[in-house]
Amino acid sequence: MTDLRLYRPRVSTWWWTRKRTYFVFVMRELSSIFVAWFVVYLLLFVYAVGRGEAAYQRFLDWASSPWVTVLNVVALVFVLLHTVTWFNLTPQAMAVHVMGQKVPAWHIVAGQYTGLVVVSGFVFWLVTR
Amino acid sequence: MSDGVMRAAHDVLIVGGGGAGLRAAIAIAETDPRLDVAVISKVYPMRSHTVSAEGGAAGVIADDDSLDEHCYDTVSGSDWLGDQDAIEAFVREAPEELLQLEHWGCPWSRRPDGRIAVRAFGGMKKMRTWFAADKTGFHMLHALFQTSLKYNEVRRYDEEFVTRLLVDDGRVHGVVAIGLMTGRIQAVTAKAVVLCTGGCGKVFPFTTNANINTGDGMALAYRAGAPLKDMEFVQYHPTGLPFTGILITEAARAEGGWLLNKDGYRYLQDYDLGKPSPTPELRSMELGPRDRLSQAFVHEVEKGRTADSPYGPIVHLDLRHLGEKLIDTKLPFVRELCLKYERIDPVHELVPVRPVVHYMMGGVHTDIDGATPLGGLYAAGETACVSINGANRLGSNSLPELLVFGSRAGRAAAEYASAAGSTPAVVEAQAADEVRRLERDLLGKGPGTESIAAIRDDMQATMEEAAGIFRTGPAMAKGADTLAELQERVGNVGLADMSRSFNTELLAALELANMLDISECILEAGMQREESRGAHQRTDFPARDDERFLTHLLVHRNPDGTSQVEHFPVTITRWPPGERVYGR
Amino acid sequence: MTRRRVEPLVWLMFSAGGVLAAVFLPILVLLFGLAFPLGWLDPPDHEHLLAVISHPVTLVVLLGLFVLMLVHSAHRFRYTLYDGLQIKAQRTVAVLCYGAAIVGSVATLAVLWSAAQAS
Amino acid sequence: MADSIRLRVSRYRPDTDSEPRWQEYDVPLRKEWTVLDGLNHVKNEVDTTLSFRWSCRMGICGSCGMNVDGEPKLTCGTFLSDYAPGPVMIEPLANFPVVRDLVVDLSDFMEKLPRVKPWIIREDDHRTVEPDVEYLQTPEELDAYKQFSMCINCMLCYAACPVYGLDPEFIGPAAVALAERYDLDSRDQGNRERLDVLIEHDGVWGCTFVGECTRVCPEHVDPASAIQRYKLKAAMETVKALLLPRGAR
Ligand SMILES: Cc1cc2nc3c(=O)[nH]c(=O)nc-3n(C[C@H](O)[C@H](O)[C@H](O)COP(=O)(O)OP(=O)(O)OC[C@H]3O[C@@H](n4cnc5c(N)ncnc54)[C@H](O)[C@@H]3O)c2cc1C
Ligand code: SF4
Ligand code: F3S
Numbered sequence A: 001m002t003d004l005r006l007y008r009p010r011v012s013t014w015w016w017t018r019k020r021t022y023f024v025f026v027m028r029e030l031s032s033i034f035v036a037w038f039v040v041y042l043l044l045f046v047y048a049v050g051r052g053e054a055a056y057q058r059f060l061d062w063a064s065s066p067w068v069t070v071l072n073v074v075a076l077v078f079v080l081l082h083t084v085t086w087f088n089l090t091p092q093a094m095a096v097h098v099m100g101q102k103v104p105a106w107h108i109v110a111g112q113y114t115g116l117v118v119v120s121g122f123v124f125w126l127v128t129r
Numbered sequence B: 001m002s003d004g005v006m007r008a009a010h011d012v013l014i015v016g017g018g019g020a021g022l023r024a025a026i027a028i029a030e031t032d033p034r035l036d037v038a039v040i041s042k043v044y045p046m047r048s049h050t051v052s053a054e055g056g057a058a059g060v061i062a063d064d065d066s067l068d069e070h071c072y073d074t075v076s077g078s079d080w081l082g083d084q085d086a087i088e089a090f091v092r093e094a095p096e097e098l099l100q101l102e103h104w105g106c107p108w109s110r111r112p113d114g115r116i117a118v119r120a121f122g123g124m125k126k127m128r129t130w131f132a133a134d135k136t137g138f139h140m141l142h143a144l145f146q147t148s149l150k151y152n153e154v155r156r157y158d159e160e161f162v163t164r165l166l167v168d169d170g171r172v173h174g175v176v177a178i179g180l181m182t183g184r185i186q187a188v189t190a191k192a193v194v195l196c197t198g199g200c201g202k203v204f205p206f207t208t209n210a211n212i213n214t215g216d217g218m219a220l221a222y223r224a225g226a227p228l229k230d231m232e233f234v235q236y237h238p239t240g241l242p243f244t245g246i247l248i249t250e251a252a253r254a255e256g257g258w259l260l261n262k263d264g265y266r267y268l269q270d271y272d273l274g275k276p277s278p279t280p281e282l283r284s285m286e287l288g289p290r291d292r293l294s295q296a297f298v299h300e301v302e303k304g305r306t307a308d309s310p311y312g313p314i315v316h317l318d319l320r321h322l323g324e325k326l327i328d329t330k331l332p333f334v335r336e337l338c339l340k341y342e343r344i345d346p347v348h349e350l351v352p353v354r355p356v357v358h359y360m361m362g363g364v365h366t367d368i369d370g371a372t373p374l375g376g377l378y379a380a381g382e383t384a385c386v387s388i389n390g391a392n393r394l395g396s397n398s399l400p401e402l403l404v405f406g407s408r409a410g411r412a413a414a415e416y417a418s419a420a421g422s423t424p425a426v427v428e429a430q431a432a433d434e435v436r437r438l439e440r441d442l443l444g445k446g447p448g449t450e451s452i453a454a455i456r457d458d459m460q461a462t463m464e465e466a467a468g469i470f471r472t473g474p475a476m477a478k479g480a481d482t483l484a485e486l487q488e489r490v491g492n493v494g495l496a497d498m499s500r501s502f503n504t505e506l507l508a509a510l511e512l513a514n515m516l517d518i519s520e521c522i523l524e525a526g527m528q529r530e531e532s533r534g535a536h537q538r539t540d541f542p543a544r545d546d547e548r549f550l551t552h553l554l555v556h557r558n559p560d561g562t563s564q565v566e567h568f569p570v571t572i573t574r575w576p577p578g579e580r581v582y583g584r
Numbered sequence C: 001m002t003r004r005r006v007e008p009l010v011w012l013m014f015s016a017g018g019v020l021a022a023v024f025l026p027i028l029v030l031l032f033g034l035a036f037p038l039g040w041l042d043p044p045d046h047e048h049l050l051a052v053i054s055h056p057v058t059l060v061v062l063l064g065l066f067v068l069m070l071v072h073s074a075h076r077f078r079y080t081l082y083d084g085l086q087i088k089a090q091r092t093v094a095v096l097c098y099g100a101a102i103v104g105s106v107a108t109l110a111v112l113w114s115a116a117q118a119s
Numbered sequence D: 001m002a003d004s005i006r007l008r009v010s011r012y013r014p015d016t017d018s019e020p021r022w023q024e025y026d027v028p029l030r031k032e033w034t035v036l037d038g039l040n041h042v043k044n045e046v047d048t049t050l051s052f053r054w055s056c057r058m059g060i061c062g063s064c065g066m067n068v069d070g071e072p073k074l075t076c077g078t079f080l081s082d083y084a085p086g087p088v089m090i091e092p093l094a095n096f097p098v099v100r101d102l103v104v105d106l107s108d109f110m111e112k113l114p115r116v117k118p119w120i121i122r123e124d125d126h127r128t129v130e131p132d133v134e135y136l137q138t139p140e141e142l143d144a145y146k147q148f149s150m151c152i153n154c155m156l157c158y159a160a161c162p163v164y165g166l167d168p169e170f171i172g173p174a175a176v177a178l179a180e181r182y183d184l185d186s187r188d189q190g191n192r193e194r195l196d197v198l199i200e201h202d203g204v205w206g207c208t209f210v211g212e213c214t215r216v217c218p219e220h221v222d223p224a225s226a227i228q229r230y231k232l233k234a235a236m237e238t239v240k241a242l243l244l245p246r247g248a249r
């Protein structure tokens, strides 16, 4: 009788650099950092607004400093990655039925982009009015 | 056990985890939950060859259908060689079994009102073939396998290869098996053993069958002293893809596909199979029985009316007129297979096809309850010959056969096991012998002068030559001589692989030995049957001869390894032998 | 009855946060992160902003938005640490991630509340 | 087209090797040859000691999965010509313990599968048929679960899923797809029982929706979808249980 000597491969720490799809996945997940960053940023913004005109102005000055700008550009890229991937995955995550018929995936995706446009328009209107 | 042969003991041991084996296991678990049942299989059950079945399973359910009509189609399809008592039981129980499977979750295709849908099939006068699109066997097998998981009492030995039956005094007491992962050889004893090891298509070079279909169960039974029945009847399916031998299901023709020769002519009309009509007619033309269609192909080759391909002559299957929608709903797998393996889209193009070895009508001789003449040994499924298929099986009769006779054999084995005594001590010595044979004569032997693959190729070529769609006495005799030489040569095979773990070379050697024995039986029986009936067509005896051969042939193994053929009466109940009429 | 577990609820919040982040963040980052500070657009005047922010509806909306987005990112980051860096101290990671989200949520409440009082 | 192609095959023999090593073979390159045909050529003509699983050679038995150039593939449906001029790297399926050469150990899945109760559960648990009574199911009801019933247990999805690679406790894509298959079957009433299993920590929650399982699935089962849908269902059930305490369902 022989004992089984199984070879158990180890997953390397860098597994996600080996394949494009894995890499995109990890980038997608890292968008979470920038989501958190922007929540913090917005909080600082609200805080400044609450503190008065001068604080608000100081905030805007700080926000236009190069490093904050760079951070926000990167954040925008990751946030867009989040939006696109999230929209693309939604049809997989839920099956929507309307009158017994399964709604085709592209309808759901298109619906979300419509939502994006409407929400963006509304926010834009609200703050620039 | 002495000699360090590991041992496990059960009440009933089922060899094979395909449709028949799993059905038997569940039947036993349901009959008597106290019985200790085990299933041993050389592949994981869901890999068994039942998974490949495409077209469907016949069972009378439609309002305009009747049990008698299914019986008659099967009897005439068998060229009157099927046992009519078995056929009647089969036809009666098939719908119940199929419905049972429906209750176990099989996703049968449905009619708009939610009832089971049925389709036409070759040689059947009514629409009675249940189907799950064109992956019927896959869905049936997975439904059975998954359902079997709920019976905790069913023990499984997955990926264990049975090499021998343990027999004492005309009774079977278990098996010896090699665990593939560990290479461990162990004896598994049981009060009753049910062989459900499937077909043996791999004895031929060009077959729809999977790699595992090496007829192990037939060889095991034969060597243990149980006779094989009707081995000369090998079914050629008329529509296999060239090169791979992948099956294009008969359902493609049942849905309205045409067979065309190189001139685009529906040639079947020249072979007494009816007149062409635009929509499919039951028991006519493309919906004739498989033996007749395959024979017609050979005649077309002789007339020079087939097209050429790198892999021999072909004809065309035309599905274009069915339209994309029908193909995608009823025959999606056919389209997928054509696209992948032929790079052809059947929606727009003709599919090249040729006859291909598909099914073994013969097998281990059993009675209507799956019992073989050996005490405690049962068989069911393609490895068994009950027989309902006689000289030619009708498409879609095999899947329900697995269920009906799987259940029956399971129940009978359970009953036998409940009454049987304990395992005699002599089987220990036998098991030890077998371990020695495997370890010393095979694993320990070292390199030899012959290669497994070369002998296998020669065997397959010999069988195609000698036992093809048309046969002659002299060709079969010559084939038998070649097989005898191959039996010699196989003694000089050595194994380069001496490791224990997953030694597939050892398996190939054991399977080759099994296939050689089966090949000999096929030719032996073929030579004895001096007539033409169903799938056994002899150009030197072109007519059916009910006087001499309305009988089964049983091949027994003599102690010296030679074989001996015996006649065994066919049971006729209500349908006296008549002419097989199709298309009229 | 199903055993009560927190995973499903956290996951639900994660998903809700994901949806909100996907539809709200692009425009918010664009406007507040880049366009206003860099002067691509004239920043809204303080009074208008204060009015919007201190409106009770805005308060509730922003609170929901921020909290859910924080949970979203905490949850996602937690699994990124598990899988991407194969961090074995899973419990610690979870406590830190969700802890941060909770701290952030409390801060959100405080900031929003004080801003609302300011007007 | 060149007339031969090189296979770089991962070999591991537990009797002698402590870890896998590469071995190269040149095989004929023919347009109708699959990777499996190449391996069989090696097995029959070149090196009889190479071990791998295969059976149906038509993409339905699920036994021939291997990593081909790093992607989990059914080798019987993967053509050598797509990798010309080569070499083609052939490794055992990733994320599983290797038994020998290209053969991996599937016991983990075989143990997990029964946990999700992949069989029809009925309150009136019939063990035998009532003759003539069929459970009706309309084609639409069939379509609801059909896709998830196509799984051939080939394990490509497990080989592709990094989460499974990192945490073998994770029940994995195919098992959840099969649970979902029965949940969505109009004949089944076992949702509750399966939920109790999948709502556990090593059930669906480990999945971070990498989506690779779906991308590599040869049968278009879309297990990623099954898992996310399951999460939604589990979450809804939990909310319901919170809002309606004491089993008011
Ligand atoms: C391509 C194809 C399509 C078909 N389509 C149809 C159809 O549409 N309708 C129809 O009615 N019929 C069809 N058939 C026929 C039918 O599928 C088979 O006859 C049937 O599935 C055989 O089932 P079985 O249970 O007897 O054996 P299998 O399913 O072949 O199972 C055999 C089992 O035995 C085990 N085994 C074998 N040898 C050993 C050993 N030495 N030790 C341990 N275990 C062993 C194997 O592991 C396996 O589990 C088709 C056949 C083919 C090839
Ligand atoms: S879900 Fe797809 S990839 Fe996974 S085992 Fe099933 S068939 Fe294979
Ligand atoms: S790849 Fe793995 S993480 Fe989820 S979506 Fe598929 S199971």
Ligand code: FES
Binding pocket: D054, D055, D056, D057, D058, D059, D060, D061, D062, D063, D064, D065, D074, D075, D076, D077
């Ligand atoms: S050999 Fe069956 S799936 Fe490839």
